[in-house]
Amino acid sequence: FHGLVIYPLFGDISHDFVTDGYAHALYFTIFLYGFIIGRDERLWTSIGNLRWPLLCLAPLTFIGYRLLADTTSDDASPVQWLSLFCALYLNRWVWLLLLLGWSYRLLNRPWRWLPAANRAVYPWYILHQTITVVAGYHLARMGLGPVWEPLLVLLATVLGCWLIYRWLILPVRWLRPCFGVWEKVPANTRAQRAAAADRTSNRTQHQPG
Template sequence: MHSDLPTCNPPRRHDIDALRVLAFVLLILYHVGMFYVADWGWHAKSSHVAEWLKWPMLVVNQWRMPLIFLISGLAVHFLLRRVTPGAFAWSRVRRLLLPLAFGMAVVVPPQAYVQALSTGAFEGSYLDFLVRYFTFQPWPVDAFDGWEAGITWNHLWYLPYLLVYSLLLAAALPLLRSRVGRAFQGWVQGLRGVRLWLLPALPLTLATWTLSAAFPTTHDLLNDWHTHAQSLAMFMLGYWIGTDPGAWAELRRRRWTWLGAALSTFALFTVLLYATEPGPTVGRALYDFVQRLNQWTWLLLVLGWGHHLLDRPFRWMPWASASVYPWYVLHQSITVVAGFYLARLSLGPVIEPVLVLLATGAGCVLLTDGLVRHSAVLRLLMGMPTRPTAGPSQPAGVAKENRTGAEDAGPVEAGNPATVRS
């Protein structure tokens, strides 16, 4: 029988810390790519779009957000070993709602302004835009993502979704910790081999079959039921897997198997992507299954190889782990604004994307280390730990950022590759 409440402190899982940071770095790179990939709509686009970029984007598109939700579930598993359900629920409200509100008020509006300029829906100054934006009135159709409500959370949609899932989990803890709940968790942790590869993909496929047509991805919290089914499933899988040594040993032991399976399912997925006609057909049902199996297989691959390669202390990890939440909040606005204005300079298809990538990375680091890290108020509003403390992943005498505040953030959607937005 597996327990969420061990009698001793487990060893620190450095690979989970590292995977969380790397998942958000991948997200940042993905969003820079969205500015340049051909035929995929986004908030703003360069004139230097590339067809070849679809392939690396397709590789990560199906599992990048499921990975973030799964890691979030793992973080919740760790956190609930140390705090009461009530304290956990309050910490999630504070850690997620404040950055969401601040982000919607300060960080996200530049994206909406640039998109409104690029669509021709607005021609005034940024100050004029803000005056109208904060009246919460509907905008012209497709002026920017979220035009219907007059205000948007864009890439920050992950935060309210994670908050809802966390509060639901806190409310369900009596059931999850009951005999039945522990038995089911033990069953999940006991999956091995083919069962581990196939069985989790089945409910994901069923959700797609039953919900995707009626509820396409919108990031409207109240009506985004297909996204909820996928994301909540990943969140709960992370919680259920937790730190079970047998489950993680299986992930690591079969890492080469996952690699072969991931390449094979992706190859089949791409064939079906271009060969399957729209509509409720047998071919479409097969495509949906392969898509979800491909998604889950890549997650197995990432977790298995991550556990093999990353479960050791890295000197950069305390800094990166504490910084990654502000990076997430800041990065897309920097990318969209920098890309929009650099595209006007006719710098060419090499210099322009290099500068957009550098502006995004440097902007995240400079704003976080030069501004946010030095202000207690901004740290709170951007989700950073409020103070550094000593931690088990560092050498004696070296301070690190508070683990609790750094482990639970992240953002962005999984969806049809041709319609990905945030």
């Protein structure tokens, strides 16, 4: 849908806040999918079970997409453009599911640092693109080459996100909701609330009508 309907209306991604309808639709859809399926355990199990087939399929979808992209000219027929878009989105989804499947299998454990990392995800998501663009702009002017420049952009992005999150967002309480940081609730408090809710439910059920 995005490639066949929205892309012809707006063209390539421009990162313009107002006119880049294609990017807004594409990334919002991915964000919405994550929100919907985030707690669907059966779906995550299915994706995890497909990790090996996806690992074999991903290079093939990439090669197929590159072959079509390199052989599709500007005056190609509608069928050729349709094939290219189908290959493009198939490749994206296969790689996305591949990363999700292996992450689920390898990282879905009760790591001690996981609650803190989950709490930091949304602030980092908000911050990373701005830091990446600013760092990339200044580093590109230094002519560091295709190795050092992306490495330094990555380092600046990670370090910048961590510093702003750790030393600005967390200490300033009123900033936390602006970046989607929830207040931590101790595990014993959650357990007490659940027990209290159970007791209330039991009393309600046993009250005479």
